Amino acid sequence: MTTTATKPGVGPSGPHNPRAAITAKTLRTDRWWLAPLITFVGLGAWVTYATVRVFMHDYYFVEAYHYLTPFYSPCLTDRCVEGSALFGTPLPSWWILPEAAFTLPFLLLFRLTCYYYRKAYYRAFWLSPPACAVPDGHAKYTGETRFPLIFQNAHRYAFYAAMVISLINTYDAIIAFRSGDSFGFGLGNIILVGNVVMLWLYTLSCHSCRHIAGGRLKHFSKHPVRYRIWTFVSKLNVRHMQLAWITLGTLALTDFYIMALELGWFSDLRFVG
Amino acid sequence: MxxxxxxxxxxxxxxxxxxxxxxxxxxxxxxxxxxxxxxxxxxxxxxxxxxxxxxxxxxxxxxxxxxxxxxxxxxxxxxxxxxxxxxxxxxxxxxxxxxxxTDVSFNYDKARETPAFAPPPGVAPGDYRMQQVDVERSQEFRKCIECFLCQNTCHVVRDHEENKAAFSGPRYFIRAAELDMHPLDDRTDRKEYAQSHQGMGLCNITKCCTEVCPEHIKITDNAIIPMKERVVDRRYDPLVWLGRKIFRRDQLDGDGENMAPSSSVGVTDVAKGAPFTTNRGPEGPEVREDGRMDVTEVTLPTQGGPSPFGDQQFPLPSGRVAYQPPAPQYGVHDDGQDGDHGTDGHHQGH
Missing domain, CATH: 3.10.20.30 (Beta-grasp domain)
Known part of the structure; x- marks a missing residue:
């Protein structure tokens, strides 16, 4: 035979050449379902815990050491106990209203529109796609081009709000060093400060923050200071996923520790005061 | 053994x-x-x-x-x-x-539609001057070897064939980002282009492109998300919009009306009325009576065996190129504070 292969022609199905006829939906042999499953369980458990705690309306403040859980900060309803409401109590005590009614929605929005969490829940909850080279769980797909997902583009506003809320959380952690009238320091302070540090790192590692800090510039050489800030945020940004999970952990731990102290399950390990 | x-x-x-x-x-x-x-x-x-x-x-x-x-x-x-x-x-x-x-011409169609590098008018090749710090981000994307694994794994087109017309894919998002971040690229309408014609809004940043990239380009974190944020600057951020109105930056650069449309609107054959298709038209070399091609070089105009897709003769005959390059739109960049290209260099080359 002195011939080469036949010329590829127009496919039988008309203008579109068909793809390779492979019946298996995916040929992946590794445990591709493990990562989305862990995400599903992890996020699901956290959201359940947080929802229960927020609507418990109790066990959020340790008066003796001035520990306030981040889930109730700033405490704004009439239900807030003496000393926990730093900004007054402008809101009525209605069961559906969380104590931190002005901040929790923004924190929820910040995490919902976060570029990491979007990946996590699109994969684990919406199965779009559950893993790479595994088929989408939906027949139609429009991405983030229309309502409601087009509002993912508002992430930077949630970031601005999260910065303000981080400042409030920082203030909470600082005034917790005052037990009664004197200086006090216990394990709860370490947990509160650790949580705030991680919250700051998570907030500052945000992709929108990276863009605002300097990513939007075309010429770094004209803006050396912003370039330095961008470089710093970029280093944090690489760890955005880890920080997202670490902060979920520290938030739950802080809240649980304070709840346990209030319920008297154990007492705070005090170093000073 | x-x-x-x-x-x-x-x-x-x-x-x-x-x-x-x-x-x-x-x-x-x-x-x-x-x-x-x-x-x-x-x-x-x-x-x-x-x-x-x-x-x-x-x-x-x-x-x-x-x-x-x-x-x-x-x-x-x-x-x-x-x-x-x-x-x-x-x-x-x-x-x-x-x-x-496989026939990867989908990618070549999308490549042709992406507007090329456009240096400022009057700066000739050879006079390009830029600082390393400015061009560094774009250089990461030049590592791309065009294996199209990212295009293949992206579920937007992998699982939804109907999105192919509207969606350029990760490989061309990094191209858009590369040029938008390039210190000497003078087009100001690349963000609008990425959104309206490349279909960046279809991307839901599930990061499979980054996972499969053999060159380990951080496609999502360093190209797609920064480009999405730049699109937000232009399209979705009321504060930035207000700032542009107040400082009248919006009069200096347009909104991309005279930007190159894509295949979905029509720069390539689609503009001439042909339906979007990834199928190649018959363009093969002469075949014998039995429908097969000769392998002998003697009867062929080029060395080596004939390409099953037909051998291209250069220069291409006029009228054969379906793609009409759009005229670059020049202007002042929305660069935070000022917009000229002055201090970082290329004027020194004159």
């Missing part, structure tokens, strides 16, 4: 096909592409596969190995268990030509 291992390879063409089983010898240090070559040498001389450099730099041997988009030459056999069956299939997203060879 190696061991015999079990392989399953998809064989067929656009009319259909199936996965066939083979037992092939595997030696220490070999990669999947070596096994394909051994198959061709010993059992299936007509197995079709694209390959070139065997060093992970040409981007030819893209295939799916155990369901994962990989380069055949960069997938070591030592990463599999001795008794593991290795399944090799062609890229799923693109029309198959034969066996492991």
């Amino acid at each position: 190696g061991t015999k291992r079990h392989f399953r390879v998809w064989r067929g063409d656009s009319a259909g096909g199936d996965i066939e089983d083979f037992d092939v010898e595997v030696n220490e240090g070999e990669v999947v592409l070596d096994i394909i070559h051994r198959l061709q040498a010993t059992q299936t001389p007509d197995l079709a596969c694209r390959w070139n450099c065997k060093a992970g730099k040409c981007g030819s041997c893209s295939m799916e190995i155990n369901g994962k988009p990989r380069l055949g030459c960069m997938t070591r056999m030592s990463t599999f268990e001795e008794d593991e069956t290795v399944t090799i299939t062609p890229l799923r997203t693109f029309p198959v030509i034969r066996d492991l060879v």
Whole structure:
């Protein structure tokens, strides 16, 4: 035979050449379902815990050491106990209203529109796609081009709000060093400060923050200071996923520790005061 | 002396096909592409596969190995268990030509639609001056070897064929980002282009492009998300919009009305009324009466065997190029504070 292969022609199905006829939906042999499953369980458990705690309306403040859980900060309803409401109590005590009614929605929005969490829940909850080279769980797909997902583009506003809320959380952690009238320091302070540090790192590692800090510039050489800030945020940004999970952990731990102290399950390990 | 291992390879063409089983010898240090070559040498001389450099730099041997988009030459056999069956299939997203060879012209259509690098008017090649710090971000994206694994794995087109017209894919998002971040690129409408014509809004940043990139380009974090944020600046951020109105920056650069439309609107053949298709028209060389091509060089105008797609004669005859490059739109960049290109260099070259 002195011939080469036949010329590829127009496919039988008309203008579109068909793809390779492979019946298996995916040929992946590794445990591709493990990562989305862990995400599903992890996020699901956290959201359940947080929802229960927020609507418990109790066990959020340790008066003796001035520990306030981040889930109730700033405490704004009439239900807030003496000393926990730093900004007054402008809101009525209605069961559906969380104590931190002005901040929790923004924190929820910040995490919902976060570029990491979007990946996590699109994969684990919406199965779009559950893993790479595994088929989408939906027949139609429009991405983030229309309502409601087009509002993912508002992430930077949630970031601005999260910065303000981080400042409030920082203030909470600082005034917790005052037990009664004197200086006090216990394990709860370490947990509160650790949580705030991680919250700051998570907030500052945000992709929108990276863009605002300097990513939007075309010429770094004209803006050396912003370039330095961008470089710093970029280093944090690489760890955005880890920080997202670490902060979920520290938030739950802080809240649980304070709840346990209030319920008297154990007492705070005090170093000073 | 190696061991015999079990392989399953998809064989067929656009009319259909199936996965066939083979037992092939595997030696220490070999990669999947070596096994394909051994198959061709010993059992299936007509197995079709694209390959070139065997060093992970040409981007030819893209295939799916155990369901994962990989380069055949960069997938070591030592990463599999001795008794593991290795399944090799062609890229799923693109029309198959034969066996492991797919028609990736979708990507070339999208490449043609992306407006080219546009230096400021009056700066000639050779006079380009820029600082390393300014061009660094763009350089990451120049590592791309165009293996199209990201295009193949992206579920926007992999699972939804109907999105192909509107969606350019990760490879062209990094191209858009590369040029938008380039210190000497003077177009100001690339953000609008990325959103309206490349379909950036369809991306839901599930990061599979980054996962499969053999060059480890951080496609999502360094190109797509920054470009999405830049689009937000122009389209969705009321504060930035207000700032542009107050400082009247909006009068200096347009909103992309005279931007190149894409295939979905029509720069390529689609503009001339042809429906969007990834199928190539008949453009092959002369065939004999039996429908087959000669392999002899004597009767052919070029050296080597004829391409099954036809050999291109250069220069291309006028009217043959369907793509009309749009005129660059120049202007002042929304650069935070000021917009000229002055201090960083290229004027020094004059």
